[in-house]
Amino acid sequence: MTDTVNVAILGASGYTGAELVRLLLRHPRVRxxxxxxxRKAGHAMADVFAQFSGIELPRLTSIGEFDLDAVDLVFCALPHGTTQQVIADLFARKPSLKVVDLSADFRLTDPAAYEEWYGHPHQALELQGGAVFGLTELNREAIKAARLVANPGCHSTTSILPIIPLLRERLINPDAIVINSATGMSGAGRGAKEEMLFSEVSEGVHAYxxxxxxxxxxxxxxxxxxxxxxxxATFTPMLLPMNRGIYATITVTLEAGATAEALHASLATTYWGEPFVQVLPLGxxxxxRHVRGSNNVQIGVIADRGPDRAIVISTLDNLVKGASGQAVQNMNLLCGFEETDGLGQLAIFP
Structure with missing residues (x-):
């Protein structure tokens, strides 16, 4: 690709679409x-998200109206179950296109598993085999060579990054991983839902x-x-009355001879030099709040009182590293840019 790429964002009126716009406006090599x-076709982006007032952006259109010939890469921030046919049509019209999909439509490599969890057969099996699971730190080389990247889910990213190195090194029991993952309300999307009203979710927490x-x-x-x-793994998500963030508390059972110190050393070695993953000091x-608004993941390892257990805690911003920030990170790899381009913002604190 050229020094500058032209991108389209499908589904720009949702939270992840708006977050992509926010990040890409600061990217030095993206237009x-x-x-x-x-539903918002014909509106200005500033009419939908007032934070973009005074910024020159294309008007919102329907998917069939934009000029695909003028686009090098597409971000799909569409609802689950709607993206497979859209992406198939895009590739049919422009085989050279690069796509980063933020939905769940291409994340699962097994079509039977997809049908089991999403309730309908996969609609673009010919593309599924070439899709790369876009957890950047673990699939970097495959992402560079892909044309379709399936961005992981926010809960998934939070709980996969700290656990994969421990499983690879046989430090923990694969059958005894217990995850409690609490997320902010933006993870439910922007659509109006009764159960997302302020009075329904404030001053409490619940599993879902x-x-x-x-x-x-x-x-x-x-x-x-x-x-x-x-x-x-035993996985329990919970909804917290906050806008952004995921906080996963993961209890693991150690394999014989393993210790919390060994887990910490494994993670510190794996992620040494990674720009967006910070492994905190043991304990x-x-x-x-220390990752809010950033593309960072912070991981902590704490010894449990039982000698055969440890607690691994992982946190990130669900709209950035859990969605749009990781999508930009993957775009940078696809396009041969510096992986950190457009993603240098620090956490917003307090």
Missing amino acids: VTALTAD GVGRHRHTAELDQEYEKAAGRSAR KAPHS
């Missing part, structure tokens, strides 16, 4: 040339999707790949 949002949350399928897939055998727990 946003098309924004789509079917217990035992059946769809991100569990991504955990199964990636944990099994790392462990080299079956791995079934220190991260805070979600």
